[in-house]
Every structure is written in structure tokens, then in C-alpha cells.
Amino acid sequence: LTKIDIAEKSELADRMAQIDKRFNDISIFLLSNKSMEGFPAIQNMIEYGKTYCFIGASGAGKSTLINNLVGEMVMLTKSLREKSHKGQHTTSHRELFILKDSGVLIDTPGMRELGVAESFKTLESTFEIIFTLSDSCKYSDCTHLIEPECAVLVALEKNEIDQSYYDNFHKMKGEQSQFELNKRGIKDKETIKKMKSDSKNKKSRR
Incomplete structure (x- = not known):
């Protein structure tokens, strides 16, 4: 869950309780690309030789997180919209990055919605x-x-x-x-x- 710096702590606690109640077998990470809170946990999760794909809504902060993980500006990012606090769509293609002594990252274009397949x-x-x-x-x-x-x-x-x-x-x-x-x-x-x-x-x- 990104951009936790723009949410109240009580709101975060409520959201986490809702998620944990419904998906208690999924690991949840709270992250702020601004304050870097939660960043070490994600950094430590990435294992050598494994590939990680970043999927999420447009402007969720995927590219900024990848820049932080790589340690340099490899993906173009834009600032938050002042009124909505939402990021702007920047990534328009898939791109792969190999981290030094770590795993492989794949950035994907932001999605407006996820559909349900026939399964x-x-x-x-x-x-x-x-x-x-x-x-x-x-x-x-x-x-x-x-x-x-x-x-x-x-x-x-x-x-x-x-x-x-x-x-x-x-x-x-x-x-x-x-x-x-x-x-x-x-x-x-x-x-x-x-x-x-x-x-x-x-x-x-x-």
C-alpha cells in the first residue's frame, strides 16, 4: 500500500484491519516513497535470482519505488496532483531492471482496472x-x-x-x-x- 504519508494513521489502521480480515494469507507492506517508511522491508524481501513484476493503478508509485530500489533515476516520474493526491500516468511500456547482487524488477504500464477472467x-x-x-x-x-x-x-x-x-x-x-x-x-x-x-x-x- 503506497503513499501512506498522505493518510491518517487511524485510516491506515482501519484499512489494514479490513484487508487482514479478508486476505490474512497475503503479506501487506505499508510504503511511502517520500519518507521511505517501509522501504527497507521491501528491499529485504527481494531475493537474488528472482523476478518481481510491479502491477498497479496508474500513478500508484511503481516507477518511483523502482527508482529507489535501483538507486538511480531509471524511470520517469511525475509529482502528485495537488487536489486528488493521485499520481500521474507515466509508464507506457514494460521495462526490466537487474539489481546488483539482488533480483530482477519488471515495471509495467499502469492499469485503470483489473477484469475477471472465466476461471x-x-x-x-x-x-x-x-x-x-x-x-x-x-x-x-x-x-x-x-x-x-x-x-x-x-x-x-x-x-x-x-x-x-x-x-x-x-x-x-x-x-x-x-x-x-x-x-x-x-x-x-x-x-x-x-x-x-x-x-x-x-x-x-x-
């Missing part, structure tokens, strides 16, 4: 609690939205699962469904295109 296993592993509870739902095809005797809705009502966790589940499930529809649409277009091409070829042979 059902990814959704299941991310929302393991909901999938476990769904085994106790009355209906095997329960959507966990309005159905009676839905174990997920019962758990939500009892505050056994977090509202944001539940909302994110349905958001990602919707994105996954949209991805599958788009993919199917592309395949249908390709099939129609191939059929038209085959039809033209047959006519030309006559």
Missing part, C-alpha cells in the same frame, strides 16, 4: 466462505440474493460475513458472467465469419 476456481478460492455456506442453502442453484433459507443471506444478517465481502462476491460474479458472454459473442462472430468465408470459397469453385 470459476478463482472465484471459489477468493470467496471460499460463501461457497462453503452455499452447501447449506435450500436450493442447489441459489443465487444468494432473494431465495428463502439461503445460508449466505442468514450469515450476512447475523454479521457473520462482511457486507463489502458479500457485495464484492456479486460484483465479481457479474463481471465473470459478462466476460463469458463477451467471449461467447466473439466466438459466434468468428463462426459466422468462417461460414461466410467457406460459402464464398464454394461458390468460387463452381
